[in-house]
Amino acid sequence: MKKVLLFGAFFAFIGMSGFAQEAAEEVTNEELAKFANVEVMTSEYVDSKTEELRAMILENEIFKGGARYNEIKAAWGDEAKMAEAEVTEEEKAAYQAVQDFQNSLQDVVKEYKTELIMNDSILGASTYNKVNGAQKSDPAVKEKLEALISEMKAKNEEESEDGNEGEGK
Structure with missing residues (x-):
């Protein structure tokens, strides 16, 4: 009887793993493309926010091109070092503004x-969950998704470079 139960459990396991692969295969190329698009859009958003942070530092006269920012950063949190570096209240406020922005990112x-995920016209929560689950359970789906994301990023970079040629880049 024990052998029959083990045998049954074995086939149930095989059946479930087949079902999981089948579920992963149900992810369409369109769903993968939508998911990849959200990942690329998010990556580009992060890049723009990082550039905004960089500009906050480099373009702020208080930080003198970033050199003073680095001095303040090294002294931040240590009153003795802050006094030694002669950090002004204006510099403290500017540095804190950068920190607040960075912490909110x-x-x-x-x-x-x-x-983006919740917007059904861009991706939709159900599609996100489906593709996310498939990529976690099936390495082939994950690999295909990563390739698609890389391809989309490369295409966007190429288009961005083409658009900047006339701007003296």
């Missing part, structure tokens, strides 16, 4: 990506 990016 994770939440801002998360909110942005969530909006």
Whole structure:
């Protein structure tokens, strides 16, 4: 009797693994493309926010091209070092503004990506869950998705470079 149960459990396991592969295969190329598009859009959003942070530092006269920012950063949190570096209240406020922006980035990016996922015309939560589950359970789906994301990023970079040629790049 034990052998029959083990035999049955074995076939049930085989059947379930087949079902999981079948579910992963149900992900269409269109769904993969939508998912990849959200990943690329999120990556580009992160890049733009990173550039915004960089500009906050480099373009702020208080930070003198970033050199003073680095001095303040090294002294930040240590009153003795802050006094030694002669950090002014204006510099403290400017540095804190950069820190606040930097600290908010994770939440801002998360909110942005969530909006993309929840928007049915861009992706939709059910498609996100389906593709996300498939990529976790099937390495082939994950590989295909990663290739698609890389391809989309390369295409966007190429288009971006083409658009900047006339701007003296």
